[in-house]
Amino acid sequence: MPFSSTPSPYRCKLPPGPSAFQPWKSNFAVQHDLLFFLNTLIQTYGDTVRFQLALWPAYLLNRPEDVKRVLQTNSHKYDKDVLFFRMLRPWLGNGLVTNLEPASWLRQRRLLQPAFHKSYIAAFDTIMTTETVGMLQCWDVDGEGSRPLPLLHEMQRLTLRIASRTLFGSDFSQHLDPFNQALIEVNEFFLSYLRFPFPPLRFPTPRHKRFWRAKRFMDSVIYEMIAHQRQTHEERKDLLSLLLQAKDEETGEPMNQQQVHDEALTLLAAGYETTATVLTWFWCLLAQHPQVEERLHKELDDVLAGRLPTGADLLRLPYLRLILEETLRLYPSGWLEMRKAREADELGGYTVPKNTILIWSPYLLHRHPDFWVQPERFDPERINLPTSLYQQAREADTWIPFGNGPHRCIGQHFAMMEMTLLVATIAQRYRLLLAPGYRPEIEPFITLGARQGLPMLRQRR
Ligand code: HEM
Structure with a gap:
C-alpha cells in the first residue's frame, strides 16, 4: 500500500x-x-x-x-x-491492551482505574513479601547454588504468582501452579506465533491444539473464580472482586462476564513479564556496580534493620527508587x-x-544523547546533576517506561511497589552475581529479554 x-x-x-x-x-x-x-x-x-x-x-x-x-x-x-x-x-480478547475501539476502551479504562488507586494497591504488600519469602526459602534449601540460575525465569515465576494471587485472592491456591503453567505455555506459544503466524490459529496443528487446550483451561478457571465470587458475597480485597463491583458512572452498568474475564487475563499477561524483566536487569546492573549495591545495602539495613518491608516503607527507601528508575531508563x-x-x-x-x-x-529515546548526559552510563544519581542537565530530560517526557497520556500503564504504582518490596526483601538476604564468563545481552522481543535468561549465582549475605 x-x-x-x-x-x-x-x-x-x-x-x-x-x-x-x-x-x-x-x-x-x-x-x-x-x-x-x-x-x-x-x-x-x-x-x-x-x-x-x-x-x-x-x-x-x-x-x-x-x-x-x-x-x-x-x-x-x-x-x-x-x-x-x-x-x-x-x-x-477485548481487554484494555487489545481493545482497539477508542470509545469502548475508554469505558473499560474508567471502570478499571479505581481498582488501581494507591489505597487498594497498598493492601497487596503482604502477598508480595510472602511470595518472595517463599522463593527465598526454596533458595535456602537449594543451597547457595553452585549452579547459575536463569534469573529471568525465577523473577517471572515470582511475579506471576503475585499477579494471580492479587487478582484472585487466597481461594486461588489450588489452581495456582497449573494455571500459571498454562499461562506461561500460552505466552511462549505466542512469542513464536507472532514471529511466524502461519498457518492461522484455526488450523488444528499439534502446536495450535496445545495452545487452545491451555487457553480453554485458563478460561474455565477464570469463569469458575468469577462464579465463586458472585456467589459468596463476602468482603474481599482482591482485584477480581473490585472488577466485579465496578459500575459505569453514567449508566450504572457493571461489566459482563466476558469483559471481566478479558480484563483479568489482560492484567495477568500485561503485569508479570514486564515487571520480571525490569527486575532481572536491576539485579544485573547491581552486580556490575558494587558501589551502588553497597549503598543500597546500607539504606536497607538502616531503614529495615532485617525486618520485612511493607507498603509504608516505599517513601523511606529513596535510593532504591532511584536505582529502579534508572533501570527503567536503561531497560524499559x-x-x-x-x-x-x-x-x-x-x-x-x-x-x-x-x-x-x-x-x-523508549529504549532508544531513553538513550538519546541530545537529552541524556552520558546516556549509556548507569547513574542512579542523575537526579543530582545540575537541573539543566537532568530535569530537562524528565520534563521533556523523555523518560516514558510506563508510556504517557490516556493509555499510560494502569499498573504503574502496582509495579513500582512490587519491585521495591521484592528487591528490599531479596537484597537483605542474598547477593546476586553474574555467572562467570557470561556477557549480558538484550534479547528484545515483546519485552526486553536477556540472553539465556541472565544466569546468576546466589550468595547469602
Ligand atoms: C515494570 C513494569 C511495567 C512496565 C514497564 C509497563 C509498561 C507499560 C507501558 C509502556 C504501557 C503503555 C502501552 C501503550 O501505550 O500502548 C502499559 C500499559 C498497560 N499496562 Fe503496564 N507496565 C508494567 C507493569 C504493569 C502491571 C503490573 C500491570 C497490571 C497489574 C500492567 C497493566 C497494563 C495495562 C492493562 C496496560 C494497558 C493500559 C491501557 O491501554 O489503558 N502493567 N504498560
Whole structure:
C-alpha cells in the first residue's frame, strides 16, 4: 500500500527514509533484529524516518515532543488498530491492551482505574513479601547454588504468582501452579506465533491444539473464580472482586462476564513479564556496580534493620527508587510502542498521512544523547546533576517506561511497589552475581529479554 493520497490539510512534506520499494529488506530486518534495524534508520536518516513496514507505510519517531503529541496532546488522532494488537486478540480478547475501539476502551479504562488507586494497591504488600519469602526459602534449601540460575525465569515465576494471587485472592491456591503453567505455555506459544503466524490459529496443528487446550483451561478457571465470587458475597480485597463491583458512572452498568474475564487475563499477561524483566536487569546492573549495591545495602539495613518491608516503607527507601528508575531508563521492558494515524496530522514539521503506522522505542529515546548526559552510563544519581542537565530530560517526557497520556500503564504504582518490596526483601538476604564468563545481552522481543535468561549465582549475605 503506497502512502495515502487522501488530501491533507497540511502541505505534504514527508520525512527522509529508505526507498519505499524495498519492503523485503525492512521485513527481513524486522524479523531479524528490529531494535538494531530501528537504530540504524535513526543513525542514517535522523530522528524522524519514513519506511515501509510490510504492507504499511510507517514513521519511526525519536523526538520526545513527537511521541508526546501521539500519546497525549493529539492522542484522539491515533489508535492502536495495528496488526500486532490484532494478533493478540485470540488470546487476550477485548481487554484494555487489545481493545482497539477508542470509545469502548475508554469505558473499560474508567471502570478499571479505581481498582488501581494507591489505597487498594497498598493492601497487596503482604502477598508480595510472602511470595518472595517463599522463593527465598526454596533458595535456602537449594543451597547457595553452585549452579547459575536463569534469573529471568525465577523473577517471572515470582511475579506471576503475585499477579494471580492479587487478582484472585487466597481461594486461588489450588489452581495456582497449573494455571500459571498454562499461562506461561500460552505466552511462549505466542512469542513464536507472532514471529511466524502461519498457518492461522484455526488450523488444528499439534502446536495450535496445545495452545487452545491451555487457553480453554485458563478460561474455565477464570469463569469458575468469577462464579465463586458472585456467589459468596463476602468482603474481599482482591482485584477480581473490585472488577466485579465496578459500575459505569453514567449508566450504572457493571461489566459482563466476558469483559471481566478479558480484563483479568489482560492484567495477568500485561503485569508479570514486564515487571520480571525490569527486575532481572536491576539485579544485573547491581552486580556490575558494587558501589551502588553497597549503598543500597546500607539504606536497607538502616531503614529495615532485617525486618520485612511493607507498603509504608516505599517513601523511606529513596535510593532504591532511584536505582529502579534508572533501570527503567536503561531497560524499559516495553521497548517498542506503536499507533496508527486515524486521521492526518503533522509531526515535527512533517505530514502524517492517515493510516500511517507510528513506531518509537523508549529504549532508544531513553538513550538519546541530545537529552541524556552520558546516556549509556548507569547513574542512579542523575537526579543530582545540575537541573539543566537532568530535569530537562524528565520534563521533556523523555523518560516514558510506563508510556504517557490516556493509555499510560494502569499498573504503574502496582509495579513500582512490587519491585521495591521484592528487591528490599531479596537484597537483605542474598547477593546476586553474574555467572562467570557470561556477557549480558538484550534479547528484545515483546519485552526486553536477556540472553539465556541472565544466569546468576546466589550468595547469602
Ligand atoms: C515494570 C513494569 C511495567 C512496565 C514497564 C509497563 C509498561 C507499560 C507501558 C509502556 C504501557 C503503555 C502501552 C501503550 O501505550 O500502548 C502499559 C500499559 C498497560 N499496562 Fe503496564 N507496565 C508494567 C507493569 C504493569 C502491571 C503490573 C500491570 C497490571 C497489574 C500492567 C497493566 C497494563 C495495562 C492493562 C496496560 C494497558 C493500559 C491501557 O491501554 O489503558 N502493567 N504498560
